[in-house]
Amino acid sequence: MTRASFLVRTIAVAAVVAISGVGGRAAAVAPLKIVATTTDLAALAREVGGDKVTVTALAAGRQDPHQVEAKPSFIGLVSQADLLIAVGRELEIGWLPVLQTNSRNPKVQVGASGYLDASLNVKILEIPTGQLTRAMGDVHPQGNPHYWLDPNNGRLIAQSIRAKLQELMPADRAYFDQRYADFDKRLAVAEKRWDAALAPYKGTKLVTYHRSWPNFMERWGLDVIGYVEPRPGIPAPPSHIIELVAEMKRQGAKIIVVEPYWSPKTPESIAGRAEGRVLVLAPSVGGAEGVTDYIGLFDYDVTHLADALKQTTGR
Amino acid sequence: MVRIRICLSVVSALCASALSAAPALAQTPPPASKPAATAKVDVAQVKDELDRLRREFDAMRRAYDERLAALEAKLTMAGETPAAGPAVVETAAPVAPPASTSTVVAPQDPAPPAPQPSAVPAGSSKVFNPDMSVNGNFVGVAGQNPFATLPALQLTEVEAAFQAVVDPYARADFFLSASPQGLEVEEGYITFTSLPAHLQLKVGKMRAQFGKMNTLHTHGLPSVDRPLVTGNLVGGEEGISEPGMSISHLINNPALFLELVGEVYSPTGSVFEGAKRSALLYVGRVHGYRDVTDSMNVDFGSSVAYGPATVNVDEPPPPGTTFQTTDLNKRLVGVDATFRYRPLERAIYRRFNVRTEFIWSRQEMPTEAAQEAFGFYVSGEYQFARRWFVGARGDRSGRALDGAAIDNGGAAFLTFWPTEFSQIRTEYRNIRFAGGERANEFLFQFNFSIGAHGAHAF
Numbered sequence: 001m002t003r004a005s006f007l008v009r010t011i012a013v014a015a016v017v018a019i020s021g022v023g024g025r026a027a028a029v030a031p032l033k034i035v036a037t038t039t040d041l042a043a044l045a046r047e048v049g050g051d052k053v054t055v056t057a058l059a060a061g062r063q064d065p066h067q068v069e070a071k072p073s074f075i076g077l078v079s080q081a082d083l084l085i086a087v088g089r090e091l092e093i094g095w096l097p098v099l100q101t102n103s104r105n106p107k108v109q110v111g112a113s114g115y116l117d118a119s120l121n122v123k124i125l126e127i128p129t130g131q132l133t134r135a136m137g138d139v140h141p142q143g144n145p146h147y148w149l150d151p152n153n154g155r156l157i158a159q160s161i162r163a164k165l166q167e168l169m170p171a172d173r174a175y176f177d178q179r180y181a182d183f184d185k186r187l188a189v190a191e192k193r194w195d196a197a198l199a200p201y202k203g204t205k206l207v208t209y210h211r212s213w214p215n216f217m218e219r220w221g222l223d224v225i226g227y228v229e230p231r232p233g234i235p236a237p238p239s240h241i242i243e244l245v246a247e248m249k250r251q252g253a254k255i256i257v258v259e260p261y262w263s264p265k266t267p268e269s270i271a272g273r274a275e276g277r278v279l280v281l282a283p284s285v286g287g288a289e290g291v292t293d294y295i296g297l298f299d300y301d302v303t304h305l306a307d308a309l310k311q312t313t314g315r
Numbered sequence: 316m317v318r319i320r321i322c323l324s325v326v327s328a329l330c331a332s333a334l335s336a337a338p339a340l341a342q343t344p345p346p347a348s349k350p351a352a353t354a355k356v357d358v359a360q361v362k363d364e365l366d367r368l369r370r371e372f373d374a375m376r377r378a379y380d381e382r383l384a385a386l387e388a389k390l391t392m393a394g395e396t397p398a399a400g401p402a403v404v405e406t407a408a409p410v411a412p413p414a415s416t417s418t419v420v421a422p423q424d425p426a427p428p429a430p431q432p433s434a435v436p437a438g439s440s441k442v443f444n445p446d447m448s449v450n451g452n453f454v455g456v457a458g459q460n461p462f463a464t465l466p467a468l469q470l471t472e473v474e475a476a477f478q479a480v481v482d483p484y485a486r487a488d489f490f491l492s493a494s495p496q497g498l499e500v501e502e503g504y505i506t507f508t509s510l511p512a513h514l515q516l517k518v519g520k521m522r523a524q525f526g527k528m529n530t531l532h533t534h535g536l537p538s539v540d541r542p543l544v545t546g547n548l549v550g551g552e553e554g555i556s557e558p559g560m561s562i563s564h565l566i567n568n569p570a571l572f573l574e575l576v577g578e579v580y581s582p583t584g585s586v587f588e589g590a591k592r593s594a595l596l597y598v599g600r601v602h603g604y605r606d607v608t609d610s611m612n613v614d615f616g617s618s619v620a621y622g623p624a625t626v627n628v629d630e631p632p633p634p635g636t637t638f639q640t641t642d643l644n645k646r647l648v649g650v651d652a653t654f655r656y657r658p659l660e661r662a663i664y665r666r667f668n669v670r671t672e673f674i675w676s677r678q679e680m681p682t683e684a685a686q687e688a689f690g691f692y693v694s695g696e697y698q699f700a701r702r703w704f705v706g707a708r709g710d711r712s713g714r715a716l717d718g719a720a721i722d723n724g725g726a727a728f729l730t731f732w733p734t735e736f737s738q739i740r741t742e743y744r745n746i747r748f749a750g751g752e753r754a755n756e757f758l759f760q761f762n763f764s765i766g767a768h769g770a771h772a773f
Contacts, residue, residue: 060609060659067662070773071612072572072604079513079565090768098770101486104565106509111483134736134765233734235701261660263701 032169035081035108037092038065039285040148041118041157043294045085047183048161052172053083058099061286064261065091066138066233070098083168084108085161088119089145116164119145122153125214137231149283150215151191154294158183190295195220197306200315205253207244207270209262212283216301225251228258228267241270248274254312257305259283279308445479445487448766450534460746460754472533474501476769484509490532501532501556513565523555524563524576524600525618526649526672537668537696538728539742539758543710544690547722548647548676550586555620557582557596572604582622589623590641596622610658620647626716628681640681648675669695676715688713704730710746720749737763 034055036042042057049055056077059068065087078084078099086092100109107114119142127143128136147153162180166173202221209228217224226247230240247253254276256267260283267278281301282288291300309315452472456465465471477489485507492501504519522530528545533552545551559580566573578598582589587596602616624645650673657666673691680686690712698704710724724746731739739761746754 063659064663069657070770071606072574072602072614072773073606073612076565076567076572080567093768094770096770098773101506101508102515104508104510104513104515104563106484109483109508110480134734138734138768261663263661263664 029171032082032165033080034083034085035077036085037068037087037096038148039287040154040294040297041085041087041161043285043292043297044154044158044183045161047294048158048176048179049165050175050179052169052175053165057286059284061282061284061291062260062288064259065284066094067261068092068095070095070102074099075102078103078108079105081105081108081114083114083116083164085116085118085164087145087148088117089124089142089147090140091145113168116160118157118160119143119147121160122147122156123150123215125218126211137229138233140232144211144214146212146283147215149213150219151187151194151298152219153215155184155187187295190298194298194302197302198222198309201306201309201313204309204313205251206255206257207248207253207276208257209259209267212259213257213281220302225253228256228262228270236266241266245270245273248276255279255305255308257281260287277308277312279304281305443479445477445489446767446769448476448764448769450474450476450532450762450764452533453761454539455759456756458754458756460756461752462748463754463756469495471495474532474534476766478767478769481505513567515563515565517561518559520556520558521561523557523578523580523596523598523620524561524602525549525555525598525620525647526616526674527651527653527670528672529554534762534764537694537704537706537730538708538726539740539760540726540744542672542692542694542708542712543722543724543746544672544674544692544712547712547714548586548674548688548690550584553585555580555584555586555596555598557584557587559596561598570605572602574600574602576600576602580622582624586624586647587620587622587645588625588641590625591623594623594642596620611654611656614653614655616649616651618647618649618651621645624678626678626681628716643679643681645679646677649673664698664701666698667696669693674712676713676718678715680716686716686718688715688718702732704732706730714749717749722749723747724754736765737761 031051032049032053034042034045034049034053036045036055036057038059039057039061042055045053045055058074058077059065074095081103084100086096100115105114106112109115124143124147126140128139128141132139132141148157158180162176165176169176198220203223205223205225206217207226207228208217208224211227211229211232213224216222226244228236228244230236236244248270253274256271256276256278258264258267258278258280260280264278264280270276271278280288281304282291282297285291285294285297287297288300291297450473451470452474453469454465454471455468456463457467471494473493475491475493477491478487480486485505487505488502489500490502492499500520502519502521504517504521507516507518510516524530526549528536528541529549541551545554549555557580559578561576561578563574563576566575576599580587580596580598581592582594582596589595598618598620600616600618602614604612604614606612622645623642625639625641626643627639651671653668653670655666655668671691671693674689676686676688676690678686678688690710692708692710692712694706694708696704696706705728707727708725710722710726712722714720714722724744726742726744728740728742733739740759742758742760744754744756744758748754
């Protein structure tokens, strides 16, 4: 064998090995990389995507989603994402645009196929009307962004994620349908459980710290009569505390619902004077010990709220 | 909710019908005051009118009943039942299906609520207006400073920002700055976001990626003033902000965020200035970052800037004559590091940052050996309550044209943030200049913004 023919054969063998390697990699399609801005969207993406996707959440469940920082490590995550799912309604306005721009990832820019605003097909409450000014506090002009706290909105978000995944991975259409149907079924069963737990307390009055719970409270017919914050993002002055205590006493509200990222000091002071109690609920998946998925989030919140309502109302 | 809305619509429709019928009824005179034949005619007319109204009302009621039933069915399917029959769900994608699919949406699909409106109607041209905001910076100063030019009270800067996406490939940012020195484009650049290989290109006028402090706008500073080394070696408030191009590359790896930046500018500022067209400023930066924990991280970088500078030298003879030499080479080298602590669960109430920058300058001189100067600062800031921050800074820096002349200083500051759109800050500053002069100053600052909510700098 001449040196030339040996070289040709070696190259041919190497080419065959390389091509077969490429073919092997192509056959095993890599999971779609999803980055979600919150743990709730990440949990829903896992429900629908199953093992066809890898999912990472940027904000932690026990973190105020308004206060997330545009850390360079997040830029690294977004730069590698095939799909970016955002809460929208300006919840992430202080940090997500920086991440998108600096990610250098054309797939996840607003309007691109790898960007999904989860708010577009859900029920949004508190869309302001009339003139808006910052004197109203840190208002969200496009409505309250805490909409995932209604399980039916969770269902609608999951539908949006399913449609987006089917668009990006059409070969797995049936798989995502099956995953969604399974989630929908489990959610429907859980909803009956939650409805039964909170039905006795329909119309009960309570107070929340921030306007994080309108969808949750509306879903189960609970009546929020006031907020610890006089306006979104504005700490309570003494005059507001006095008024809120008086209002709680007048209307018989005994519970103040607080997210884990707020200091309990002011709510506890108010609750003490109004002969009520503070109840810390999880606003997101990961917001409390053991809350690891979307249905678990409502299991935790509904159970704790029902217990607290039972104690305070005697029903 | 839908049901209530529909009921209200029905009621209002009925009211409208009743009101429209009211004039006809009102025009019907009392029968007793009319002759019998006329009365018969009037009664017939009234009957006809009543029949017509009844028919209209029945038709309207049927129409509303049908719409109500259809909407209730949709609402039930969307919100209160478990998964509908598999065939229905499979074709029921509520959001836009892939363009390639041709599935027909079944009428029983679980329908989501109608798309929620945004603040601006989709048909309005205003939706394409850029995000606009204006920031005002008011500074007051009291005390002694032999070299200070700042008056007791001054609106030092008004910055207007216009930011928007240009097209699917780029976004643009403009920052116009009005100050007692005049109106200028502080920054104005396009950023290409869709380049391959994790590249990003910026073209326009912008602050060079040299260190940390040079990239910050006034309202992003943790103190009223900038560190001494920034003023002595990097151009102070104006900084290195030039027309040019910047390309950066992200090196993705799980251990470390790594960014490489290369920039070229046509320098016209106070730090670098080129008389010839070919005299360009080159800036390079390596930027690293790593999360230590969820609440702690370190950020570090190294920067180099090399380009032409103009040097003014007072040199006899004759006394008082100024010699200006252009296109002398200048080199700046910087190293910076930042440590941040911000507990996730108490991010609203607590944070601690400590930052340092070391900068070396080498400036060619017209008649003597190159001047080398060095300076640094160390600053820390601690948030001790939801709206309160306290901080301190230590400064030491030589001067660009006289490296042996060392200025030393320190500052302490207290900041109150009523909201994220305004801040009130006080600062005590002490400087011991190289010639022995001292500055003891008390500064205060009101910084305030209106308009769109901008992204927070990290």
